[in-house]
Amino acid sequence: MDASSRPARRTLRLLVPATAVVCVAALSAGCSPAAAPGPRSSTRAAAAPVAASELEDDYREVIANVLPSVVQIEAGESLGSGIVYDDKGHIVTNAHVVGRTERFKVTVATGEQPLTATLVSSFPEQDLAVVRLEKLPPGLRAARFGDSSQVAVGQIVLAMGSPLGLSSSVTQGIVSAVGRTVSESSEGGGTGATLGNMVQTSAAINPGNSGGALVNLSSEVIGIPTLAASDPGLEGSAAPGIGFAIPVSMVRTVADQIIKYGEVRDSGRAALGITGRTVLDDDYRPSGVAVVSVDRDGPAAEAGVRAGDIITKLGGAQITTITSLAEALASERPGEEVSVTLERAGREQAVTVTLGEI
Template sequence: MDFNHQDMNRQEYNNLQEYQQVQPNFVLAEPKKKTQSGWKRFIAKTVVGALLIGMIGGATFTGVSYAGFHLLDLPFLTQNEETNDSDSIKANHASADNSDYKDGAVAAVKTSNLKAVDVSSVVDAVMPSIVAITNYSTTTYTGMFGQSQSYDSESAGSGIIVAQSDDNLYIATNNHVVSGAKTLSVQFVNGTSVNATVKGTYEAKDLAVVQVALSDIDADTLKAIRVASVGDSTKLSVGETAIAIGNALGYGQSVTTGVISALDREITVAGEGSDVAITNDNLIQTDAAINPGNSGGALINASGEVIGINSAKYSDTSVEGFGFAIPMEDAWPIIEQLITREKVDESESAYLGIQGQPISSSVAQAYNMPEGIYIYKVMSGSAADKAGLQEGDILTAFDGQKIYTMTALKELIAYYSADTKVDIVISRANKKGEYKEQTVTVTLGSTATANIN
């Protein structure tokens, strides 16, 4: 039997042998040999998957609006984050012949200079710009025997006050937060709630702008709120502080902290209320907790500037800290357009003249088709007919904006007047069933003269 004096001496070992003789249930283990220090092997599990709809291996990307909630009057929460002082790390990183490394003993990095980051002052400055949004809508479901039933429902989300005009306050949020809303309610930092309307949406990037009339906001609330400061998301670095603020779980505004985990991420999520998959790229990944109800809330930097709009999280029992935000470099131009453009009068409204349905992600994958709107009918004599659109074409973009559903197309056309020329992108299958993309210029028709079925 090998014996190692570093584990126990001979007398101790003999005593244990004697004890084993009178205690037969006591098992004497062989003394463990010391081994030289070395690198431990770590096995990293990598999960590679193209998640479009539903759940793969129990995991899914989800938008983080929260349904079925009741607002509670809870205090704001803050959470501190520790950060490394690079100078103290550098000072303690000894060379190979440093005395601290003698006999193979690795010196521990001193942490006396590491400081906890207090984000309370940053949060105090930003919180007046964040709102809670309640979406009151009607949900319809089909029972097992094919019968349909509708019921009123509520969902919770967040928003960011981004602009103010002489008449209105404008709040940026996610499209899936306001999708299908019959009415909207906005709650400000002081607990006051007012009605709101959707100013505009952009489904392809999951963005929307909500509008509140200043005349509906009392004087005390106007003093309590402020327009957010927008930061430059192009200057972000992996590892820098990230703070998420939003209406998590519908309890009211709360705060989580973390870091920028990665940049330029691409994810695909199901569109609200359908299996239409919408892909968002160039996203900010953060480990600051993004929970249901945080959708549309702010991801801010240590200077209190909004650098992203919280949009989705990766949900799985084995995953932690996988949240995503739309960077302001992508969101801000769209937000500005949604704020400034106005819907045209019904007497001047435009008409394209197609009937179609969205290409679901499963269909797109199974038949190697592009995502967009499958045109199954072109109205005779319509703008689409005159431009040469055909049944079987797949419309993928309208005037530079990606289109996935007929609802999104109709909402977009509402901002165009008749006789406006726009470029649309379609994909058309050849005899081999291969889709080729082409751009077609369409002169929009008038709803006043169109025969709309």
């Protein structure tokens, strides 16, 4: 499993020297450094360590509430994390964690001996999977899942999992952005999926954290840490502080269907119904997606798209590569009408496609 597929750990301690706070308060009031601090300065100085202590208590409470629901998953030679989804032994994780394996060793927080779990189903298109424990251990606790609509930039979050095999590790950060669209590598066990509406976090994402829990201070899981950004300037090594988690709304959508039907019947992911490849212009620069084949009776076929057409725009998004097309589709919904600009026999034209579903 590569560094783009696994997550992290960390802890925050907020220490504010009381003397520094007093000095700043005194200077801002026009006093000399030697002047005795007034009542307001003393109050601020005393409040700082109290606030730090309260935040530390919040962290400890969240860890005590959620960490027992985070497990370590061994899939052959690979190692990842998972979250206890319900009281029936279902565990949700990343599809790239389970790979092609169907039986796993799962270590829960309440026991030292690994338990056996089997694959229920995997959905690589959204990099999610569900496995189920064959035997429920005492004290197994399902996690509490939050609301994606309440996730906001600046929110403090904790990432929990088994980075680098260090089980039950906890790291800290904030929600850096929401609504990101990112594409996974297909190398090193990655699914190659394009994932929309991702939660960006400064919580470190390291190998082994994939499938774990991104948690708010209300002890609610708000996402599944899935991959870290890589820095091409550092030969593909992880870019510090830029990680991405699948939002809890998508986790629920996929996991609930897998548990109920054994498969995903309604992905919520838009599709054109084509097979394509990136084409280059005369200067060898990516310039569009050539349609290799069109699904019979699919949305593109019904709109008149043909094999040999070159797609250059979808809605307002410029399309230069197959990845940019996947990213544009990740921002759309099945059933929506979207304008597709294409080139056919050297001429540009636009067609309206009612998007299908992956």
